[in-house]
Amino acid sequence: MDVLFSPVILFFLLGALAAFARSDLSIPEPLSKALSLYLMCAIGLKGGILVAENGFTAEMFLAAGAGLLLSVLIPVMAFGILKSFGKLDRTNAAAVAAHYGSVSVVTFITGNQILTGLDMAPAGYMIAVLALMETPAIIVGLYLARRGTETGAQPKGDLLRETLLNGSVVLLTGSFIIGLIIGKEGFEPISPVFQTGFTGLLCLFLLDMGLLAARRLRHAQTLTLRLVSLGVAFPAFNGLLGCVIGAALGFDAGTTTALALLAASASYIAVPAAIRMALPKADAGLYLAMSLAITFPFNIIIGIPLFTSISLFMVQLWS
Template identity: 40%
Template sequence: MQNLLDPAILFFVFGVFAGAVRSNLEIPPAIAKFLSLYLLMALGLKGGFALSQSGFGAQVGVGLGAALTMAFVVPLLGYAFLKRHVSRFDAAAVAASYGSVSAVTFVTAMQFLETNELAYGGHMAAAMVIMESPAILIAVLLANRLRQQAAAAVPAGVVVNGGGAALAGGPGATGAASPLSLRKVLHESFTDGAQMLLLGAMVIGYATGDAGKAVMQPFSGDLFKGMLAFFLLDMGLMVARNFSSVRGKSPVLVAYAAVAPFVHASIALALAALLGMSAPDAALLMVLSASASYIVVPAVLRYAVPEANPSLYFGLSLGVTFPINMLIGIPLYTSLAVRVLG
C-alpha cells in the first residue's frame, strides 16, 4: 500500500487512467526521450558515487555473478516453456524480452529502496547492464538454429522465400531475406546508447567520488523524484495505449506474462540467499529478474528475428508485466528480500 501512495507511482496510475479514457494528454516524444536519458544518467551517477565509497570487494563480484547467472537462466526457462504453446520463433523472442530487463522498473525500485532507507550497492546498476544482452544473444542463436533446421528440411532444389518456398529458378525464387548477422546484433546490443550512457555516467561518478556527488546533487538527487514521476506518467499513457495488443492473445501467454515475474524473482531470491547477498541487493536482483524489456530488446529483435510477432513480446511485457511489477512486484520483492535475508 505504501508503494501505491508514492507520488511517482500515482502519476503512473493516473497516466493509465488518462490513456484508458482516451484523453488527449500526451508527452511529446522528444521530452519523453530526454526524461529517459536523464534517468539513466542520474542512475549511473548514483551507482558510481556509491561504488567510489564501497570500492570493488567480494560483494561486487557476487552481485554481478548472480546477475549474469539470471541473465541466462530466465530466457532458457522461458523458451523451454513457451515453445510448447507458440511457434519457436515467437518463443525465442518472448523469452528474450523476459530474460532482459526494464530500466524504468529498476530505477523505480531503486527509488523505492532509497525512500525506505535501504542501502543498495552501486554495482547493481552495472548488473542491470550485464543482464541486457545475454537474452538477445540466446534469441539470435536459437533463431539461427531454427532457420538451419528449416533449411535442412526443405527438399533439394527448393529455396526458402520469405515465409514459404519456391522452386529454384522458378517464379518468385528470390531467396530468403537475410536477417541481421550475429555480429551486427551483438554490436548494436553492446553499443546501445542507453547502456553506454549508463556505464559512462557510472565511470564519471566513480572517478569524481564525493566531490562529484556534492556538485551533481541538484541534478542527480533533488530533481530525480520529479523527473521519475513525469516519466512514469508517460509510461502509464503508453501502457494504456497497448492494452489492445494483449486482447485476443492466448490465455497461456497472458498467464505467463503475469506469473513469470514472480517465478523469476523467487529463483533470484534463492540464488541471493545461497550467495549471501544483502537484502537490498537481493531485492534489486529480484526486480531485474522479474522485469521484461520493452524498448531495447524489441527494437533489436524486430530485425534479428523477423519471423516473430512483435505484438507478443512487446504487448505482453509492457501491457501486463510492467504494470504488475510497478504496482505489486517492487514492494513485494523488497519485503520478501528483507524477510528472508534480514
C-alpha cells in the first residue's frame, strides 16, 4: 500500500483522471521535454556514481547478460502471440513486439525512486542494463518484419544512427559515464539540482504522463479487446519472468524488482522514433496506444507494487 500511495503514482493518477474528465489541465511541451532530459540525466549520474563506488562486479555482468537475453527473447515471443492471438499482420506485429522488447525509462525511474523510498534501492549498474536493453529489440523487430518479405530495407547507416544515437540512449549512457568519472565527491557540487529536487520534478513529469496516456487511450482507433488484453498480459508475464531470473541469479529484492520492471515495460520514446523511420507502414497509433496508454499505466499503478511483492517473496524463498 505504501507503493500505491507514493506521491509519484498519485500525481500520475491525477493526470489520468483529469484527462478522462476532459479537463484543460496541461503541461507545456517544452517543459515536458526539459523534465524528461533532467530525469534521464539524473538517473544516469546516480547509476554511474554507485558503480564508481562499488566497482564492476560479476553480478553486474550477470544482470547485463540477463537484460540482453530478455530484450531478444521478449520480442520473439510477443511477435508470435500478436500474429496468432492478436490477429496483426507481420509488419504491425513486429513493430509492437519491438516496443515490448525494449524498455521504458520513465517506468524504471519511477520504480527506482519508489524502491529507494522503501530502502530497497536497486544496484546502480541497472541503469547500464537499461541502456543495453534499448537497442536489441529494435533489431529483432526489424528482422521479424522483413523476414520473407520483399520490402526495401532502410539504409543501414540511417537506421544505425537513429537507433544508437537516439537522444535518450545518448543522454543515459553519457550521464552514466560522467557519473563513473566524477564519483561521489564530484557529484556533491551539483547534488542540490540532481538529488534534492528529483522527486518533486518526477511528480510533475508523471502528472504530464497521466494526461498523455489517458488522452491517447481516449483517441485510440485501432485497439481491439484482444490487443488491450495483451497490453496487460505482456507486462504481467514479462515482469514475472524478470522476477524469476533476478531471484535465480541471486540479486537482492530491489535489483530483482528493477529487472522485472525493465522486462515488463514497453518503450514509447526510443523505439517509436526508430520504427517510424524503418517501418513507415506500421500503425503508429496502434503501437503507441498499447505501449503508452495501456502498458505504461499498468506498470505504474499495478506493476511496481506487484513485482516488488513477488521479488521480496522469491528472494526470501531462494535465499
